[in-house]
Amino acid sequence: MYRFFSLRIKLIAMLLLVGVSAALAVGGTAYWMLMRDFNAAAHAQAFGNFQADIQAYLGKYGSWENAQRNVPFPEFVMHRRGEGGEVPQQARGDVSIPFREPPFRFLLTDPHGRVLLATAGYATGQKVEDEILRQAKPIRMGNTVAALALPVGIPQLSAQDQAYLEAMRKALWNGVLAAGGLAVALGLLLGARFGARVRELTVAIRAMRADGELRQQVPVRSRDEMGELAETFNRMSQELAQAHAELKMTSARVQSQSQQLKELSIRDSLTHLFNRRYFDEQAAESYRQAVEGGWPLCIVVGDLDHFKQVNDNLSHAVGDEVLRRIGAVMLHGIRRSDIVARYGGEEFVIALADSSEEQALARCEALRRSIEEHPWQEVDPQLRVTISMGLCGDTQRGSVEKMLAAADSALYEAKRGGRNRIVRCGQTVESVL
Numbered sequence: 349m350y351r352f353f354s355l356r357i358k359l360i361a362m363l364l365l366v367g368v369s370a371a372l373a374v375g376g377t378a379y380w381m382l383m384r385d386f387n388a389a390a391h392a393q394a395f396g397n398f399q400a401d402i403q404a405y406l407g408k409y410g411s412w413e414n415a416q417r418n419v420p421f422p423e424f425v426m427h428r429r430g431e432g433g434e435v436p437q438q439a440r441g442d443v444s445i446p447f448r449e450p451p452f453r454f455l456l457t458d459p460h461g462r463v464l465l466a467t468a469g470y471a472t473g474q475k476v477e478d479e480i481l482r483q484a485k486p487i488r489m490g491n492t493v494a495a496l497a498l499p500v501g502i503p504q505l506s507a508q509d510q511a512y513l514e515a516m517r518k519a520l521w522n523g524v525l526a527a528g529g530l531a532v533a534l535g536l537l538l539g540a541r542f543g544a545r546v547r548e549l550t551v552a553i554r555a556m557r558a559d560g561e562l563r564q565q566v567p568v569r570s571r572d573e574m575g576e577l578a579e580t581f582n583r584m585s586q587e588l589a590q591a592h593a594e595l596k597m598t599s600a601r602v603q604s605q606s607q608q609l610k611e612l613s614i615r616d617s618l619t620h621l622f623n624r625r626y627f628d629e630q631a632a633e634s635y636r637q638a639v640e641g642g643w644p645l646c647i648v649v650g651d652l653d654h655f656k657q658v659n660d661n662l663s664h665a666v667g668d669e670v671l672r673r674i675g676a677v678m679l680h681g682i683r684r685s686d687i688v689a690r691y692g693g694e695e696f697v698i699a700l701a702d703s704s705e706e707q708a709l710a711r712c713e714a715l716r717r718s719i720e721e722h723p724w725q726e727v728d729p730q731l732r733v734t735i736s737m738g739l740c741g742d743t744q745r746g747s748v749e750k751m752l753a754a755a756d757s758a759l760y761e762a763k764r765g766g767r768n769r770i771v772r773c774g775q776t777v778e779s780v781l
Contacts, residue, residue, distance in 0.1 A: 379517065381592060398454050405424055453467055457495065459493050481498075526580060618672060621688055623689060631752075643702050644704045647740050649691070651759055652670070653733075666728050670733055675690070677718050716735055736768060738758030738762055755773060
């Protein structure tokens with residue numbers, strides 16, 4: 349005869365509660381993680397598709413105003429997708445499904461925050477608040493930011509996406525129901541023996557919740573219902589872990605592609621040095637830190653001597669190879685804390701943080717000598733390459749732009765003094781000689 353509050357009844361009740369709660373927790377956690385990662389991937393893909401449409405729209409008509417006079421943007425997109433034609437590669441981006449119903453709507457503004465494509469309570473021409481605008485992503489045409497896009501509203505998933513999520517939801521709920529039903533049966537039949545063995549399951553489930561590690565396995569100690577429960581849990585854990593791993597792989601690919609795009613946006617494609625925009629941003633920050641911390645900072649402007657003659661007399665292919673090798677020499681000759689960039693054409697700039705003028709001069713002299721002594725005959729027997737540099741270490745000039753201007757003036761003195769030399773700001777050809 350059972351007592352209502354006997355240990356077995358309590359254990360059975362606890363087993364039922366733990367089994368159902370754990371199954372719901374696992375299913376809910378897995379579903380939340382699935383939706384989070386799926387929406388993130390869908391957002392990245394939707395932005396790529398929207399960006400491709402905007403780039404194609406602007407690429408065809410030249411400007412938003414001209415495009416609007418010819419055809420509204422929604423009509424352009426519908427016509428473009430309806431034609432089924434190949435999208436120009438430069439407007440396509442890294443988008444695996446170029447023409448699908450967008451899961452997100454985007455508020456489109458010009459680079460100054462004026463609404464171009466109205467949505468979410470904004471009218472065309474209205475100025476978007478700066479706080480909201482800071483969350484927008486740039487849409488570029490070449491190296492120029494042509495527009496800004498901001499996702500609004502909740503995602504509107506395609507039928508295929510909804511079917512996939514519905515299948516995953518059913519699988520999760522079936523797993524939850526199966527685990528709960530099995531827990532009830534085994535709890536009623538094996539309540540007394542179930543206590544010690546169910547502890548292994550609860551420990552594994554807690555690990556899944558606490559550590560986020562879905563791949564948990566418990567030992568199967570028998571062929572009865574308890575062993576079947578353990579096998580079911582292991583199989584469900586394996587399936588959930590596999591589904592989550594696939595989502596993580598997708599997320600990792602998206603992040604990797606995003607990092608690659610970031611590198612492309614800050615690097616010069618020929619020399620692999622930083623580009624001018626990145627240098628200007630980082631040099632300004634280095635200048636601010638140097639002024640606030642009282643640290644030295646040197647700015648160097650260098651220019652290849654007679655580089656135009658290389659292109660004119662030996663070919664542009666030789667000139668490109670020279671620039672590639674110059675980039676490699678400079679990367680090899682600077683510290684990790686220094687910033688070196690191709691500033692345009694054959695002009696290069698370097699920001700040497702925490703370096704006095706004497707230290708910077710020695711490092712630049714080593715670079716100048718490495719360039720002069722490089723085996724240029726491997727490129728062309730007639731080739732000889734040297735560089736002139738101007739150096740400024742005066743952080744009291746007021747801004748990094750003024751330091752650049754002073755270094756550029758010193759470069760002019762180096763050119764006037766015969767080239768293939770380094771001149772510090774404030775020096776003249778006569779004082780160097």
